Amino acid sequence: MHIEKEGWARLIHGRLELVCNADRSVAMGVMVGDAATGQASLFPKNARRRGPATDMVTRANAGEGAPHVQTALFVAGVGPDGVALSEEEAFALKTWFLLSYRTKMGDTVRIDCELSQPSSFQDGFVAEWGKRIPLPALVMDGIEPVNDDGSEEIDIPVDFR
Structure with missing residues (x-):
């Protein structure tokens, strides 16, 4: 909805995918x-x-400059919703x-969430969070496992030559 209605855009750097707001000041990922x-x-x-790429955005959050020049930190995403950013x-x-x-x-699933800004990164893990906003837990019950095969057998006729 943010991309469609509010001018947000996709950002991709390596395997890190984010969305950023229209004025390119805030980005969000999962x-x-x-x-x-x-x-x-x-x-x-x-x-x-x-x-x-997570290390790079963490350094940016902490106010550290770029350690060296890269040609493209974020490249355009697939389709019209992606943008490229300068260093x-x-x-x-x-x-x-x-x-x-x-x-x-049991049949209950609980999802705990928070919106957080990494401020220090070491050996592939966030070592410190700057700002954190804990969100209410989502609790769902009555979750049924997905039955990919369906309830009946599948019979596909094959003509032999």
Whole structure:
């Protein structure tokens, strides 16, 4: 909706995909966190190792300049919704991540979330978060497992030659 109605655009750098607002000042991405996600008194970590693009946006959040010149920090996304940013624009961007952590207990699924800004990055993991906004947990019950095969057998006739 933000892309369609408010001028937001896709940004892609390596395997990091974000969306940024129309004036290129704020970007948002998603990241899977650990059990501390959404808990204001705890310190969450990203569940999986992240790459140099996450390091770059973390340095930009901390106000650090570019360590060396790169030809394209963000390249245009697929289709008309993607943009390319100059190095200066990329390092002016403040990036937030929607962290989420999913827990399943019986038929109930709980998803803890927070919107957070990484400020320090080491060895593929966020070492420090600047600003954090814990969000209310989403709790869903009655989740039924997906049956990809359907309820009946599939019979596909094959003509032999």
